[in-house]
Amino acid sequence: MTIRLLDFGQVGALRSQAVYHGIAYAMRREHPDVITLMRPMEPYVCIGHHQDARTEVDLAYCDEAGLPVYRREVGGGAVYLDGGQTFWHTIFHHSRVPATLTDVYARFLAGPVMALNRMGIPAVHRPVNDIQVEGRKIGGTGAATIGQAMVVAGSLLFDFDYELMARVLNVPSEKFRDKLYSTLQEYLTTINRELGDTAPSREEAERLLVEGFAEALGAELVPDEPRADELAAIEAQEERIASEAWLHLEGLPASGDIVKVAEGVHVREAAHKAPGGLVRATVAVRDGRIHGLVISGDFFIEPAEALWDLQEALVGVPHTEEAVLRVTKGLLETVDAPGLDAADIAAAVLGGER
Amino acid sequence: MTVYRGCDVPEDRLYDVPNDLWVRFEDGTARLGLTDVAQTRMGKMVSIRFKRPGRTVRPGGSVATVESAKWVGPIHTPFACEIVDTNEEAFAADILIANRDPYGEGWISVVRPIDPASAGEGLLGGSEAVEAYVARIDELDLSCFRCAD
Numbered sequence: 001m002t003i004r005l006l007d008f009g010q011v012g013a014l015r016s017q018a019v020y021h022g023i024a025y026a027m028r029r030e031h032p033d034v035i036t037l038m039r040p041m042e043p044y045v046c047i048g049h050h051q052d053a054r055t056e057v058d059l060a061y062c063d064e065a066g067l068p069v070y071r072r073e074v075g076g077g078a079v080y081l082d083g084g085q086t087f088w089h090t091i092f093h094h095s096r097v098p099a100t101l102t103d104v105y106a107r108f109l110a111g112p113v114m115a116l117n118r119m120g121i122p123a124v125h126r127p128v129n130d131i132q133v134e135g136r137k138i139g140g141t142g143a144a145t146i147g148q149a150m151v152v153a154g155s156l157l158f159d160f161d162y163e164l165m166a167r168v169l170n171v172p173s174e175k176f177r178d179k180l181y182s183t184l185q186e187y188l189t190t191i192n193r194e195l196g197d198t199a200p201s202r203e204e205a206e207r208l209l210v211e212g213f214a215e216a217l218g219a220e221l222v223p224d225e226p227r228a229d230e231l232a233a234i235e236a237q238e239e240r241i242a243s244e245a246w247l248h249l250e251g252l253p254a255s256g257d258i259v260k261v262a263e264g265v266h267v268r269e270a271a272h273k274a275p276g277g278l279v280r281a282t283v284a285v286r287d288g289r290i291h292g293l294v295i296s297g298d299f300f301i302e303p304a305e306a307l308w309d310l311q312e313a314l315v316g317v318p319h320t321e322e323a324v325l326r327v328t329k330g331l332l333e334t335v336d337a338p339g340l341d342a343a344d345i346a347a348a349v350l351g352g353e354r
Numbered sequence: 355m356t357v358y359r360g361c362d363v364p365e366d367r368l369y370d371v372p373n374d375l376w377v378r379f380e381d382g383t384a385r386l387g388l389t390d391v392a393q394t395r396m397g398k399m400v401s402i403r404f405k406r407p408g409r410t411v412r413p414g415g416s417v418a419t420v421e422s423a424k425w426v427g428p429i430h431t432p433f434a435c436e437i438v439d440t441n442e443e444a445f446a447a448d449i450l451i452a453n454r455d456p457y458g459e460g461w462i463s464v465v466r467p468i469d470p471a472s473a474g475e476g477l478l479g480g481s482e483a484v485e486a487y488v489a490r491i492d493e494l495d496l497s498c499f500r501c502a503d
Contacts, residue, residue, distance in 0.1 A: 048421075050419070050426070074426060075421040075422075075425065099494030101395070101397055101424045128423070128424050143424060143426075144426040144427060145425070145427030251403050
């Protein structure tokens with residue numbers, strides 16, 4: 001089996017989103033599968049398929065800073081993207097990928113993990129879809145069915161602008177933004193941060209990635225050019241992705257519930273000393289419910305992404321002991337967190353020592 | 355009712371097996387929903403966006419887009435239709451409703467086929483549907499799970 005390798009090199013911000021959407025929409029069962037590589041020339045902000053741009057992103061700041069904002073068909077959260085990363089996309093016909101997402105990610109993340117290992121980074125795949133280095137994430141991944149293709153998206157993260165990432169997001173308060181910034185620094189690492197002077201060149205890293213994909217997928221990656229129908233599809237996607245209608249998509253679950261930053265939102269910070277370490281929580285509460293949450297501290301939790309899952313799971317939950325305990329208990333059951341139980345998390349989230 | 359490897363395939367409706375969709379014709383309209391196989395493959399849903407009533411959708415077009423924790427994808431209609439109703443309220447109250455009850459409370463949309471005479475073409479029912487699903491579940495090497503709470 002051969003896979004077409006389409007290396008687009010440096011592309012504009014808009015094209016860096018349009019390429020994989022276009023290739024995916026052009027994919028038919030009789031076409032060979034594709035892997036694309038590219039780096040965005042300009043920085044931009046990219047929101048998840050079902051996110052509300054006005055809610056998630058500080059659009060006024062992005063406008064001022066000249067940062068375009070684009071919606072993608074892949075899920076997840078808003079991210080700041082720039083030339084510090086090489087994007088990769090596996091674009092396979094849906095009939096040729098495993099049945100479950102766990103297996104899809106296992107198959108397509110093996111190559112990137114191999115590449116990072118060969119650079120000297122002890123990266124591992126943490127199911128379902130994280131690539132981690134000693135508990136820190138190194139880039140993000142996502143999947144979507146686009147047209148007839150299953151797309152898995154990821155990146156080689158060389159550098160990351162933690163400050164801008166924290167700046168472009170809408171947050172309930174500046175205190176919250178500071179916390180988000182330090183949490184990002186704590187839980188997200190990069191190739192250059194891990195390797196310093198010994199980091200490979202961009203070309204070498206991309207070569208290792210291609211080699212990793214070929215080995216992990218047991219296939220030859222054949223460099224190719226996009227077909228005319230693929231180019232036409234990419235151009236059509238550029239038009240769609242650049243449109244206001246697509247950015248401000250109607251009928252989103254969150255639409256109509258746009259939160260005005262700082263209005264009616266109460267932010268509180270608390271720390272609680274658990275047997276396993278200190279738990280800090282910065283909580284935004286709106287109308288009695290948790291509107292935003294950052295948990296940090298010096299406790300141990302494995303896998304590390306469980307903390308992100310917990311933060312996400314608690315958003316929208318009533319800011320009461322009963323509700324927080326219920327959600328937290330369920331999540332902590334499946335993770336390894338010595339000296340930390342649901343009551344400790346609840347104590348921090350609800351306002352400190354009891 | 356047939357359950358194979360944990361995957362429920364009720365025999366009271368029709369199936370678009372390759373798209374893991376069920377269809378129940380009801381007085382000129384059709385109710386669409388995800389099968390047990392579909393909800394298992396996508397995992398816990400986190401978000402769903404419905405096409406609004408009044409919109410028409412071509413065959414293979416999407417009536418809704420769903421997002422699970424690790425994936426986003428469309429729900430296709432097998433035939434051209436106009437959207438009559440959506441189950442938005444139920445999903446707003448419980449986003450996991452299709453993970454818990456895909457064949458009942460977790461239905462997706464009610465549509466009116468543009469050409470009712472041909473709308474059932476290609477859909478399978480009864481023992482044919484069960485046979486096709488048994489083969490598909492084996493091919494996918496899948497076992498189904500429901501959200502318990």
